[in-house]
Amino acid sequence: MAAGITKLDAQVGITSSPDKFFGFFKNNMHNLVQMFPQNVRSFQVLGGGPIKTGSVTYWKYNVTGTPETAEVIVQSLDEENKSIDFVVLGGDILDLYNGFKAKLHVIPSGQGGSLVKWNVEFEKRNASDPNPEHHVNFAVRMSKGLDTYLTRA
Template identity: 30%
Template sequence: MPLSGTIVKQVNIKSDGDMFLETFRYRPYHVSQMSPGMLKGVDLHEGEWGTVGSVIVWNMLQVAKEVIEAVNEENKSVRFKVTEGDIMEAYKTFAVTIRVDTHEEENVVTWTLDYEKVNEYIPNPDRLMELALNVTIDVETYHLLHLQPH
């Protein structure tokens, strides 16, 4: 079983794709309000929300301290590199990229998990991908109910 891998999953959303990405980039602390069953809280430890080099701590099934590694305005993507926390007990490296493709009323959110396991006995991060997909649904539902014109 290889130690390094990439998992990519896509979710179609009807809510505004740009708003979805902006939530994760500039206001991730709102995600815990939008998906309280999945996230307990999100805190900024260094820098400013949405800027490369900022350090954010996500308290979910596991705690993950992440740094915003890259922002691509043209590609509508944000990449987070996990630097500390429970996840790093199982993975030497772990990064999450969120990309949004907007197509009029239909938008696609792509989650990419890049990882290197500590050893061959560590499972692939399928549970973390499932968490990301569930959070996507919660954030979309919140946006459709509260932020979009009816």
């Protein structure tokens, strides 16, 4: 029996500007493979082209200790508000959850830095299934690592 929709939130302060951090996700998301090879094994935009609303992406990743795959649609990409909504269409994570959505939102935090907010919304298939803490924790680690890269670039 499904357990209802649950939300997890995380945020991290970074020194990169919102434009620079958000721009990486919009224009260079494929570089996550080289930056985090132990976690992101492959990434592709199905059908090619840039990341935009409606883009479908395919990921091979490992954040739980087990290789996984996911087909993910970019439900919305809002350049003005620096946010991207992702919805999982298929893949291993849907073995545990009836639905899985993630949102990235980057907002200015003063002195040129940003606050990166990750929101995950999911519906467990069973009440005893775990929360996707590994996924949220990876998003935070990735944000910090990406910030280090962007401030050196």
